Amino acid sequence: MFESRVRNYSHVASITGSRQNPIDSGFQTRLSGEECETTDIVGNLNGNNPFHLVRQIRGTVTLDGKWPVGGPHTWFMNAYPIDYSLGAHDPRDRLNEPSPLDLAGWHTMLASRTNPSRPHINMPAFLGELRDIKDIPNIVKQWGQSNFIGKAASAHITNSFVVKPMISDISKMLEFQSSVDKRVKELEKIRDTGKSSARATILEDLIQVPYGNLVVHSTYEVIYAYLERTYTRKVWGTARWHPLNPSSLPKGNADLRKKTRRILSGFSANGISAAAWELLPWSWLADYFVGIGDLIGAKQNAFELEMRGSCIMVQDTCLENFSLLPGSWNTWLTASPSSWSTSWIEKRRYPISDFAPFIPPRKPLLSFRQMSILGSLAALKSGIGKRGSS
Helix, strand or coil: CCEEEEEEEEEEEEEEEEEEECCEEEEEEEEEEEEEEEEEEECCCCCCCCEEEEEEEECCCEEEEEECCCCCCCEEEEEEECCCCCCCCCCHHHHCCCCHHHHHHHHHHHHHHHCCCCCCCCHHHHHHHHHHHHHHHHHHHHHCCECHHHHHHHHHHHHHHHHHHHHHHHHHHHCHHHHHHHHHHHHHHHHHHCCEEEEEEEEEEEEEEEEEEEEEECCCCCEEEEEEEEEEEEEEEEEEEEECCCCCCCCCHHHHHHHHHHHHCCCCHHHHHHHHHHCCCCHHHHHHHECHHHHHHHHCCCCCEEEEEEEEEEEEEEEEEEEECCCCCCCCCEEECCEEEEEEEEEEEEEEEECCCCCCECCCCCCHHHHHHHHHHHHHHHCCCECCCC
16 A cells, blocks of 8 residues: 655744844844755555655845944844845746656657667767768868858867767777676676666756846845846656566577677667668757657667666756845945855656657757757858858
8 A cells, every 4th residue: 555645844044133223123034944845655665656856945145234333323234134035936937847748758768778779889870970081181171261160160060070979989899898798787687587777867958047137135225136047957767678578588698698799789770770860961960859869779679678667857946046246235234145046946756657659859958069069050051151251
């Protein structure tokens, strides 16, 4: 018998300070610290259970000072917390709740990145990409026909899609034997125990919103602070792989190792189909927006395994950083500290029982690397990089 459970904890302190001037006096209290609420399942230890956590952290600034010192009509503040008391925004106001299509796409990406049938290095694709080496002298020659922007754009594209992939592939070749050993151990576990689990990062997105200046205090003095708000989303998952039938994996360790070496090098029907996609012109750009490569990787099944009983974890965060603007108030008051932050963290676990391959949709929130590549392509395509263009 299992049931839902809700737990709360709070490490929040009340900060109270006083103020006074010739016509007014009073106290003000603000909260600072951390509070958290979790919802989970108890009594289902071996099952895939949903989980929900909300954590809010807030801070404040206190003001101290007296003016004029020793005068008959004194103004003072003693550990007085500033007026601003709002916590961070709910991150899902900006990032939105994951849709069923999002979850299905992330599940496909999880399958692709944890699939025991995935190649360590796709040698057919590597051999096909060797043809790009002969183009490097021509690309370098074109740099001399461009201005600085064109040279930088061309160099960036060459580095991203010729030099870096080749270095990565060579590095994988050096690690090939170690990768075979690890994969064999994983497959032996699946064969002997009927299952194995693997974890993979699916995506990390970040949006920075420079909000600008805002009034954070107006009692006795008007004080401004600069606010920058950052939203982040991290998605990862745990996959469980099971054999489709008792004869899915070779019984002998030598046969299993031999097959594993062939699969990890990409010399299989699945590896060749993945290579065919990678070698298509502009397939990398298509994968930025429609994850066909992930779908191909998820459907590779040279070892006749299936993924079931997996979980997707999503953590959304809104972080707000405040910095007091120096010189925006009179010097009789001192503020401590001069900067503070608030945050709202929300984490959810989504159990997914069965795997249904789905093309992972990409949202138009590109990483810095993706934006830089698209910017380089735009520079070259528009002619900005050509000599004589303005």
